[in-house]
Amino acid sequence: MHYEHCIEVRNLSFSYPDGTEALRNISLEIGKGEKVGIVGPNGSGKSTLLLHFNGILRGKGEVRILGKGISKANLKEVRREVGLVFQEPDDQLFSPTVFDDVAFAPLNQDLSAEEVKIRVKQALQEVGLPGYENRSSHHLSYGEKKRVSIATVLSYDPKILALDEPTSNTDPKNRRRLINLLKGITKTIIIATHDLDLVLDVCPRCMIINQGEIRANGKTEELLSNPHLLEANDLELPLSLSRLQKVKNQQKIS
Amino acid sequence: MQHSYLDKYSNLNSPIHRADPRLKILIALFFVLSILLTSSGNLLEFAFYGVIIASLVIVSRVPPLFILKRSLMIIPFIVLISLFLLFDRTGLSAEYSGGFLFRGIVIKSYLAILVLTLLSSTTPFPSILQGLQRLKISKVFILLLSFMYRYIYILVDEAMRLTRGKRSREFGAGKWRQIKSTAPLIGILFIRTYERGEMVYSAMCSRGFDGTIRTLNTIRLRMAETMVGLALITIIVLVKLITNSHAL
Structure with a gap:
C-alpha cells in the first residue's frame, strides 16, 4: 500500500533541560489516513514524541507535517493541521464550560459565531455527548472529560489527530466507547499508549518505542504477537492474544 | 471528587436568572454601594434594604435557607476584622461609640454579602465572566x-x-x-x-492560542429587563431619600 506522507520525522533527538535524553535519533513516516499506534512502557518517550508533532517541543532533527518542516513561522498552520489531545483531561479542558473549551480553537480561527456553534454541536455529537454545551468541565465524569477532550480538537477539523493515552483511567464501557469513536474517525490518527489491546483494535500499524528509540515498526498483529520482542521492551502480550496463547498451549498438552 | 457548585442554583429558571448578567452586575454594584453609604445608625434604611433583598430572593426561587447559610460564611471574617472597634478607647469617631460602629459594619457587610450571594446564585459563573467582559473589564x-x-x-x-x-x-x-x-x-x-x-x-x-482571548457573545439586553432594572434602582434611591429625609 502506498501512502502520501503526512508526518515525516528525520533523526529527531530531544533532551529535557535536566539532561534526560527523551528521544534518540528517531525517524519515522506516517501516511495519509493511516492509524498508527506508538507503544512503549512508562517514560519511553511516547508523549515527548507527540509534543513534537505540533511544535510544542522542538528537538534536534527534522519534523515535517504534510510536507512542510515545522518552523517558528508556520507554527500556527501546523497546529491547525495537527489536533493534539493531552493525556490528562484537566489539562486539555481549561475553560469554565464545555462549550468554551470545544469552541476555543474555532474561535481562535476567527470563524463566524454561527459556524462556531455548528462546529461545537457537531463535535459533541460525534463524541456522543450532545447537549453538554453548558456543563462545566469539573462536574463531568472522567470518561466524559476524555470524550470532551477529543471533541475540543474535532471541532476544528485537523487532518491529523495525535492522542496521548486516550483510554487511560477509563472504565471498560467508556474505553469501548472511545475505541469505537477512534475506529469511526477517518483522519490520520497517531495514538501513544500502553493499552496494547486498543492498538490491536484500532491501529493496523504500530511502533514500539523504548528509552527514546524506535525498537520496532510494522504490522500491529505481528509485533504485538511476538512475546520476545514485547518482553525485551518492558511490555507484555495484549490480553486478548495472551488468552488465545493459553488456549493453544492447553490444546497442545491435551 | 464531587464538590459543591460555586454557583449552586444558578441554573434555575426565574426572571432574575434570565436577565442579562451585565444588568445584574451593575444593579448589584449600585445596591452594594448604597448599602455601604448608609449611616450606621439608620436602621430603618437597613430594614428597607433587607425587605428589597428578601423580595428579590422570593422572585428568584432560590431557597432562602441556602442564601442565609452561604452568606453567614462571611460573618467570622467581618467580626474578626472589626472586633477591635468594640474596645476602641482612642476615639476613632467623635460622635459614635465603638460598639455603634461595629454594629453598623456588621449589618452593612452582611447585607452586601446577601446581595452578592443572590447575584452568584442567579447567574452562572461563566455568565458573570461574560458580563464583566462586555462591561470592558x-x-x-x-x-x-x-x-x-x-x-x-x-x-x-x-x-x-x-x-x-x-x-x-x-x-x-x-x-x-x-x-x-x-x-x-x-x-x-x-x-x-x-x-x-x-x-x-x-x-x-x-489549539491556536496566540495571546488574544476570543469569546462568543451570547448575551443580549432586553428592553423589559432594563425597565425592571431601572425601577429597582429607582426604588433603592427612593428608600435612601425617604429614610434620610425622615432622619433630618
Whole structure:
C-alpha cells in the first residue's frame, strides 16, 4: 500500500533541560489516513514524541507535517493541521464550560459565531455527548472529560489527530466507547499508549518505542504477537492474544 | 471528587436568572454601594434594604435557607476584622461609640454579602465572566478568574490527596515531625500547580492560542429587563431619600 506522507520525522533527538535524553535519533513516516499506534512502557518517550508533532517541543532533527518542516513561522498552520489531545483531561479542558473549551480553537480561527456553534454541536455529537454545551468541565465524569477532550480538537477539523493515552483511567464501557469513536474517525490518527489491546483494535500499524528509540515498526498483529520482542521492551502480550496463547498451549498438552 | 457548585442554583429558571448578567452586575454594584453609604445608625434604611433583598430572593426561587447559610460564611471574617472597634478607647469617631460602629459594619457587610450571594446564585459563573467582559473589564483579569473557577477544586483535590498520603504514612512520628513534614507538602503543591500551568498553556497553544482571548457573545439586553432594572434602582434611591429625609 502506498501512502502520501503526512508526518515525516528525520533523526529527531530531544533532551529535557535536566539532561534526560527523551528521544534518540528517531525517524519515522506516517501516511495519509493511516492509524498508527506508538507503544512503549512508562517514560519511553511516547508523549515527548507527540509534543513534537505540533511544535510544542522542538528537538534536534527534522519534523515535517504534510510536507512542510515545522518552523517558528508556520507554527500556527501546523497546529491547525495537527489536533493534539493531552493525556490528562484537566489539562486539555481549561475553560469554565464545555462549550468554551470545544469552541476555543474555532474561535481562535476567527470563524463566524454561527459556524462556531455548528462546529461545537457537531463535535459533541460525534463524541456522543450532545447537549453538554453548558456543563462545566469539573462536574463531568472522567470518561466524559476524555470524550470532551477529543471533541475540543474535532471541532476544528485537523487532518491529523495525535492522542496521548486516550483510554487511560477509563472504565471498560467508556474505553469501548472511545475505541469505537477512534475506529469511526477517518483522519490520520497517531495514538501513544500502553493499552496494547486498543492498538490491536484500532491501529493496523504500530511502533514500539523504548528509552527514546524506535525498537520496532510494522504490522500491529505481528509485533504485538511476538512475546520476545514485547518482553525485551518492558511490555507484555495484549490480553486478548495472551488468552488465545493459553488456549493453544492447553490444546497442545491435551 | 464531587464538590459543591460555586454557583449552586444558578441554573434555575426565574426572571432574575434570565436577565442579562451585565444588568445584574451593575444593579448589584449600585445596591452594594448604597448599602455601604448608609449611616450606621439608620436602621430603618437597613430594614428597607433587607425587605428589597428578601423580595428579590422570593422572585428568584432560590431557597432562602441556602442564601442565609452561604452568606453567614462571611460573618467570622467581618467580626474578626472589626472586633477591635468594640474596645476602641482612642476615639476613632467623635460622635459614635465603638460598639455603634461595629454594629453598623456588621449589618452593612452582611447585607452586601446577601446581595452578592443572590447575584452568584442567579447567574452562572461563566455568565458573570461574560458580563464583566462586555462591561470592558480587562481580559487578563477575566481569564484569571476563569482559570480560578476551573481549577480551584482540582487544587483542593490535589492538596487533599497529598495530605491523605502524608497521614497514611506519618503514624508513629512525633507531633513536631508531623508539622515539619507539612512544609514540603506545600512546596510540592506549588510545583504541581506550576507544572499544570505549563501543560495548560501547551494545550492552549496546541489549539491556536496566540495571546488574544476570543469569546462568543451570547448575551443580549432586553428592553423589559432594563425597565425592571431601572425601577429597582429607582426604588433603592427612593428608600435612601425617604429614610434620610425622615432622619433630618
